[in-house]
Amino acid sequence: MMGVDMDPLFLAWSYFRRRKFQLCSDLCAQLLEKNPHDQAVWSLKTHTLTEMVYVDEVDIDQESLADILDDNAVAQLARPGTSLKLPGSSQSGGPSPAFRPVTQGGRPVTGFVRLSSQSGRPGTMEQAIMTPRTANTARPVTSASGRYVRLGTASMLTNSDGPFINLSRLNISKYAQKPNMAKGLFEYIFHHENDVKNALELAALATEHAQFKDWWWKVQLGKCYYRLGMYREAEKQYKSALKQQDMVDIFLYLTKVYVRLDQPLTALTIFKQGLERFPGEVTLLTGIARIHEAMDNIASAADYYKEVLKQDNTHVEAIACIGNNYFYSDQPEIALRYYRMFTISLGKLIRFWSLRN
Numbered sequence: 001m002m003g004v005d006m007d008p009l010f011l012a013w014s015y016f017r018r019r020k021f022q023l024c025s026d027l028c029a030q031l032l033e034k035n036p037h038d039q040a041v042w043s044l045k046t047h048t049l050t051e052m053v054y055v056d057e058v059d060i061d062q063e064s065l066a067d068i069l070d071d072n073a074v075a076q077l078a079r080p081g082t083s084l085k086l087p088g089s090s091q092s093g094g095p096s097p098a099f100r101p102v103t104q105g106g107r108p109v110t111g112f113v114r115l116s117s118q119s120g121r122p123g124t125m126e127q128a129i130m131t132p133r134t135a136n137t138a139r140p141v142t143s144a145s146g147r148y149v150r151l152g153t154a155s156m157l158t159n160s161d162g163p164f165i166n167l168s169r170l171n172i173s174k175y176a177q178k179p180n181m182a183k184g185l186f187e188y189i190f191h192h193e194n195d196v197k198n199a200l201e202l203a204a205l206a207t208e209h210a211q212f213k214d215w216w217w218k219v220q221l222g223k224c225y226y227r228l229g230m231y232r233e234a235e236k237q238y239k240s241a242l243k244q245q246d247m248v249d250i251f252l253y254l255t256k257v258y259v260r261l262d263q264p265l266t267a268l269t270i271f272k273q274g275l276e277r278f279p280g281e282v283t284l285l286t287g288i289a290r291i292h293e294a295m296d297n298i299a300s301a302a303d304y305y306k307e308v309l310k311q312d313n314t315h316v317e318a319i320a321c322i323g324n325n326y327f328y329s330d331q332p333e334i335a336l337r338y339y340r341m342f343t344i345s346l347g348k349l350i351r352f353w354s355l356r357n
Contacts, residue, residue: 009041016048024048043181046188049164054191057223058252058283084264084294165189167198176205179214186220200224215245222253231257246277248284255287264291280311286318298325314345 006014008031015024028045031038167189175182182202190199203224207217222237238254241247251274258267268291274284289304302325305318312318323338 009044012041012044016044016051019051021048021052025052039181043184045164046184049192050184050187052192054187058249058256082265083262084259085262163193165193167193167195170198172198172202173205176202177209179206179210182206183216190220190223196224196227200228213244215241215247215250218244219247219250219253222257226253226257226260231261248274248278248281252283252287259291264295267291282308282312282315285311286315289318289321293321301325313341316342316345319345 008027012024012027012031015021015027025045025048028041028048031041032045035041165185165188175185186199186202186206189195189202200221203217203220207214207221210217212218218237218241222234222241225231225234225237235254235257238250238257242250242254251270255267255270258264258270268288271284271288271291275281278284285304285308289301289308292298292301292304302322305322308315308318309322319338319342323335323342326332326338327335
């Protein structure tokens, strides 16, 4: 009986907080049919549709066809130990390559499957063409066809036969001057519609409106530039954002740029600068371990994974990678301890999600 008397907007917000996004979206659609100009409901629905397809940009780094023609490399013939494109160039410690299986890229198989880590970088045109598209491209849920009814602000009207927001009619400069609505709208355009061009325009206008003092918009500009392959421009935006706000995510975004530019040593330097400001941060320690692992510094990678376990003893990736390293180092009894720890941690996670759902 309480749900019947509850305010519809509050109920939609409750659905959103409980991650019942479809129910929230349906209820917002009903409210917008009654009042198409309700900005609160409109903003809530943009956040809801974004959360349905949202994937953290920190972990998504799918190789594409354009990477074969990438001209951002600093040196075609990199020195040993300074490039991620030369497998086995800096082997120091760890199991022998003769006993440990390697990927198609020539690197040792890790104990944890990450995004775009199964096949490595596409070395040939055929392999790149066969690379599947993942959540890196968030396709719109609704159809792009149908009639559009213009009543006042046409871009804010919901049409059941068409998209939620008609980007071709969107007055981007108008919304850029409304910070509370602009941020939700940007995430909708960037993640849900995957329209990087319009998202970049909105971010640029909003940054200018904020007099270049809002670090959040600079990060979004960097994400747009990164998606467009303009890595040096993305680097400038991330560095500018770091001067205004220390955030772990900004360090992670910046290191992604250097990894794509094939500058792992610079990425390691940025990670260590982040650790100076955020001591013991698990994501930064994990990033350092991944870089060492990609450069075949298996011993250094294992040391950093052990540091990760000191901060978070249930970290699945660290447990799996250390166990895998001991197994191929002919120490199966020690590897078994880590795998038992892994099953215990996995059991705790399963029970946690069971109770939550």
